[in-house]
Amino acid sequence: MIKEMTQDEITLHIIKLLKENKxxxxxxxxxxxxxxxxxxxxxxxxxxxKLRFLLFLNNEVLADLMQELEKEEQLEVLxxxxxxxxxxxxxxxxxxxxxxxxxxxxxxxxxxxxxxxKVEESKAVTDIMxxxxxxxxxLMTNRFVWIRSYYTVREAVEKLKTFAEFAESINYLxxxxxxxxxxxVVSYRDLLLADIDEKINNIMYERVISVSVTTDQELVARxxxxxxxxxxxxxxxxxxLVGIVTVDDIIDVVIKEAxxxxxxxxxxxxxxxxxxxxxxxxxxxxxxxxxxxxxxLISGSIISSFENTLEQVVAIAFFMPMIAGMTGNxxxxxxxxxxxGLITHDIEKGVILRLITRELGVGVTIGIxxxxxxxxxxxxxxxxxxxxxxxxxxxxxxxxxxxLAGTIIPLILFRLNIDPAVASGPxxxxxxxxxxxLTYFGIATMFLNYLx
Amino acid sequence: MIKEMTQDEITLHIIKLLKENKxxxxxxxxxxxxxxxxxxxxxxxxxxxKLRFLLFLNNEVLADLMQELEKEEQLEVLxxxxxxxxxxxxxxxxxxxxxxxxxxxxxxxxxxxxxxxKVEESKAVTDIMxxxxxxxxxLMTNRFVWIRSYYTVREAVEKLKTFAEFAESINYLxxxxxxxxxxxVVSYRDLLLADIDEKINNIMYERVISVSVTTDQELVARxxxxxxxxxxxxxxxxxxLVGIVTVDDIIDVVIKEAxxxxxxxxxxxxxxxxxxxxxxxxxxxxxxxxxxxxxxLISGSIISSFENTLEQVVAIAFFMPMIAGMTGNxxxxxxxxxxxGLITHDIEKGVILRLITRELGVGVTIGIxxxxxxxxxxxxxxxxxxxxxxxxxxxxxxxxxxxLAGTIIPLILFRLNIDPAVASGPxxxxxxxxxxxLTYFGIATMFLNYLx
Numbered sequence: 001m002i003k004e005m006t007q008d009e010i011t012l013h014i015i016k017l018l019k020e021n022k023x024x025x026x027x028x029x030x031x032x033x034x035x036x037x038x039x040x041x042x043x044x045x046x047x048x049x050k051l052r053f054l055l056f057l058n059n060e061v062l063a064d065l066m067q068e069l070e071k072e073e074q075l076e077v078l079x080x081x082x083x084x085x086x087x088x089x090x091x092x093x094x095x096x097x098x099x100x101x102x103x104x105x106x107x108x109x110x111x112x113x114x115x116x117x118k119v120e121e122s123k124a125v126t127d128i129m130x131x132x133x134x135x136x137x138x139l140m141t142n143r144f145v146w147i148r149s150y151y152t153v154r155e156a157v158e159k160l161k162t163f164a165e166f167a168e169s170i171n172y173l174x175x176x177x178x179x180x181x182x183x184x185v186v187s188y189r190d191l192l193l194a195d196i197d198e199k200i201n202n203i204m205y206e207r208v209i210s211v212s213v214t215t216d217q218e219l220v221a222r223x224x225x226x227x228x229x230x231x232x233x234x235x236x237x238x239x240x241l242v243g244i245v246t247v248d249d250i251i252d253v254v255i256k257e258a259x260x261x262x263x264x265x266x267x268x269x270x271x272x273x274x275x276x277x278x279x280x281x282x283x284x285x286x287x288x289x290x291x292x293x294x295x296x297l298i299s300g301s302i303i304s305s306f307e308n309t310l311e312q313v314v315a316i317a318f319f320m321p322m323i324a325g326m327t328g329n330x331x332x333x334x335x336x337x338x339x340x341g342l343i344t345h346d347i348e349k350g351v352i353l354r355l356i357t358r359e360l361g362v363g364v365t366i367g368i369x370x371x372x373x374x375x376x377x378x379x380x381x382x383x384x385x386x387x388x389x390x391x392x393x394x395x396x397x398x399x400x401x402x403x404l405a406g407t408i409i410p411l412i413l414f415r416l417n418i419d420p421a422v423a424s425g426p427x428x429x430x431x432x433x434x435x436x437x438l439t440y441f442g443i444a445t446m447f448l449n450y451l452x
Numbered sequence: 453m454i455k456e457m458t459q460d461e462i463t464l465h466i467i468k469l470l471k472e473n474k475x476x477x478x479x480x481x482x483x484x485x486x487x488x489x490x491x492x493x494x495x496x497x498x499x500x501x502k503l504r505f506l507l508f509l510n511n512e513v514l515a516d517l518m519q520e521l522e523k524e525e526q527l528e529v530l531x532x533x534x535x536x537x538x539x540x541x542x543x544x545x546x547x548x549x550x551x552x553x554x555x556x557x558x559x560x561x562x563x564x565x566x567x568x569x570k571v572e573e574s575k576a577v578t579d580i581m582x583x584x585x586x587x588x589x590x591l592m593t594n595r596f597v598w599i600r601s602y603y604t605v606r607e608a609v610e611k612l613k614t615f616a617e618f619a620e621s622i623n624y625l626x627x628x629x630x631x632x633x634x635x636x637v638v639s640y641r642d643l644l645l646a647d648i649d650e651k652i653n654n655i656m657y658e659r660v661i662s663v664s665v666t667t668d669q670e671l672v673a674r675x676x677x678x679x680x681x682x683x684x685x686x687x688x689x690x691x692x693l694v695g696i697v698t699v700d701d702i703i704d705v706v707i708k709e710a711x712x713x714x715x716x717x718x719x720x721x722x723x724x725x726x727x728x729x730x731x732x733x734x735x736x737x738x739x740x741x742x743x744x745x746x747x748x749l750i751s752g753s754i755i756s757s758f759e760n761t762l763e764q765v766v767a768i769a770f771f772m773p774m775i776a777g778m779t780g781n782x783x784x785x786x787x788x789x790x791x792x793g794l795i796t797h798d799i800e801k802g803v804i805l806r807l808i809t810r811e812l813g814v815g816v817t818i819g820i821x822x823x824x825x826x827x828x829x830x831x832x833x834x835x836x837x838x839x840x841x842x843x844x845x846x847x848x849x850x851x852x853x854x855x856l857a858g859t860i861i862p863l864i865l866f867r868l869n870i871d872p873a874v875a876s877g878p879x880x881x882x883x884x885x886x887x888x889x890l891t892y893f894g895i896a897t898m899f900l901n902y903l904x
Binding site: 171188189193205206209224251254262265274279286292293318319320322329330354362365370374377437 | 777
């Protein structure tokens with residue numbers, strides 16, 4: 001019935017049902033909705049209808065709903081539901097999502113919610129929260145179904161049926177031995193295609209690719225992307241299967257990591273989005289800006305040390321912003337290539353050397369092109385052949401240096417195990433400012449007698 | 453047997469088998485490998501062994517291998533295999549991957565390969581290549597299995613078995629009516645859990661979420677991410693099911709779109725990676741740099757128009773790089789927040805107004821903080837209270853303007869349907885250079901009498 005309705009029409013219809021207290025019709029509609037849509041509808045509801053909406057839902061649907069909401073809304077729902085019902089809903093949430101939620105709560109609130117939960121569920125989520133952030137251990141869910149290799153397909157399917165609600169979104173069954181060590185994997189497709197009395201042993205895939213609980217989430221994402229997996233199993237140090245990471249979490253990781261790179265490249269500060277409060281956003285950005293302010297003053301003191309040159313040939317100042325800007329730009333370009341390249345490449349010596357040589361070549365090529373162009377422009381504009389030559393030669397050297405700095409600095413940081421994106425665009429730009437001013441004023445001072 | 457071997461050990465073992473011409477042992481090993489690993493081993497092989505390696509593989513494995521290789525290597529494999537065998541392998545490739553490969557070939561080569569292929573396969577891939585780039589039509593595969601709603605689970609599984617090889621990596625069966633219009637979906641999990649004689653009609657999910665062939669790939673990715681789908685069906689204008697987009701392609705889209713944003717934000721030019729040749733990379737970057745060079749000259753001409761001011765108080769030049777740099781930096785920070793935010797947010801008027809107000813607040817906050825700081829520093833350094841005030845007030849205004857420019861310019865571009873990331877970091881930086889120099893020199897000139 002709701003098949004042809006738009007989201008807004010559905011929302012209006014649901015408000016009507018809530019007003020008229022028609023629970024059965026309400027549930028029929030909710031069954032046809034995706035969790036994301038249910039969440040959007042809940043968010044759009046007038047405040048006065050929200051409580052009844054929640055009370056009409058069973059715990060499973062509430063758990064699905066929770067997983068789609070933003071942090072603040074999750075807390076709001078928990079408050080509306082009360083501690084006792086909340087704990088029951090939390091029991092049903094994926095424990096990776098639950099860990100993220102609990103991380104945000106005060107220790108007392110967290111304690112009271114955990115103590116209302118089933119022992120095994122609260123243990124599972126507490127375990128997850130003990131792994132370092134951004135590792136497979138933090139991303140994994142314990143809602144997977146394991147089977148033994150001596151099962152038949154029929155027995156495997158029986159077990160899957162028993163745990164159906166439990167293992168909702170996963171498309172593999174993992175095979176473990178008596179110590180719960182991971183020994184194989186079968187997909188739902190394999191089960192469907194196999195004879196019902198076939199032994200799992202004969203259809204399972206043995207060279208299972210797994211990650212460790214401490215594997216960095218970026219590496220987990222890279223492996224999932226390479227192998228086109230829908231889920232990847234997570235094992236502890238003794239190869240015991242402890243969880244799985246599903247592809248939907250991987251997509252979130254890929255988006256988050258890309259955003260982090262962009263944040264760092266633009267020095268825009270951690271985690272600022274459309275909803276961040278003004279002073280929080282300002283406070284997150286200020287540290288970078290103040291650092292860059294001091295570095296900018298170094299440029300100033302370089303100029304002041306060439307005060308004499310500048311006083312005698314003021315025209316030198318005209319080309320200062322262009323030279324500093326161009327050097328910064330070429331550095332940022334190299335930086336972006338390196339930072340994104342490091343994500344998809346395994347770094348070997350040969351690759352690095354080839355990259356540096358390539359960027360040197362690029363620097364020389366764009367250096368020569370831009371230098372010739374600016375020499376002609378400077379000569380025509382200021383009528384001085386020497387000034388044209390000084391500006392051109394300076395630009396050539398600063399572009400080569402700038403390109404190399406943008407390449408080598410992130411590579412050194414990477415080698416030192418520092419995230420290369422920390423060498424943010426503005427930082428490289430500012431460092432290149434200093435290089436370029438030293439070069440430009442140095443060359444101009446050498447030719448000062450000819451310039452005057 | 454190879455379960456415990458490292459990649460290098462496997463490669464060595466495979467070389468040994470190739471040397472000894474042991475095809476059966478070779479095939480046993482290959483069966484245990486993931487396509488990505490097979491591709492890595494092929495790449496690492498000495499040239500002399502590559503042909504035999506390829507000839508030992510059957511067409512299905514060759515097709516899988518092709519899908520993991522880079523463009524150049526794909527072409528190399530096609531050359532080694534010859535036109536006839538190549539066409540057979542292409543028949544078995546996913547047609548979205550195949551379309552990407554054929555796009556790169558000369559028209560003659562493409563024609564000769566297509567004419568060797570099965571008619572239905574060559575038609576399918578030609579159809580795909582007719583859709584605009586970066587749409588669902590380009591990403592979709594035709595390797596899905598459709599069923600009818602009156603089938604039983606048993607009949608559905610039978611059909612799946614018949615097309616097993618064909619529909620390898622998908623986890624849903626799509627239900628169509630007599631006109632091939634999409635009317636429902638069942639997952640492999642639903643099939644496993646249902647009674648074998650149940651009608652598909654009773655277990656299928658009817659509110660199927662689909663995309664159109666012309667839907668932008670970014671939107672397809674956003675929907676997959678929101679709904680945690682493993683695949684999303686693609687329909688044409690009459691709601692006929694024509695293909696599906698799988699989650700592994702979505703991950704590639706997410707990575708590609710993030711890289712594109714970074715490329716544009718850093719004006720680093722299109723598609724430059726570690727393997728791009730020097731002159732190609734230089735040529736891709738030069739247009740931006742030359743544009744920025746001319747914009748930089750505008751800054752120069754602004755300074756030259758204030759030559760008189762500068763000649764009388766050279767100290768003004770000392771703070772120039774700092775002011776221009778800071779304005780550029782704050783603009784880049786805002787830009788990054790906006791560009792990434794636009795990816796995950798639906799843009800409504802309220803959101804935009806709130807964002808602009810927030811950024812104005814941020815600009816004022818960091819403006820006041822930095823202005824006070826620099827006034828004190830300038831006063832201490834140059835011993836002039838007026839100079840300190842001029843620099844501080846200028847910095848305040850330029851930071852506010854810079855922040856707003858970094859926010860509003862990408863929003864305007866977005867409204868005009870231009871990708872906001874085009875307002876790249878360097879472009880914003882350079883525009884902010886101009887704003888900041890005008891403000892700074894303007895204010896300095898007003899107070900010139902007090903500064904001297």
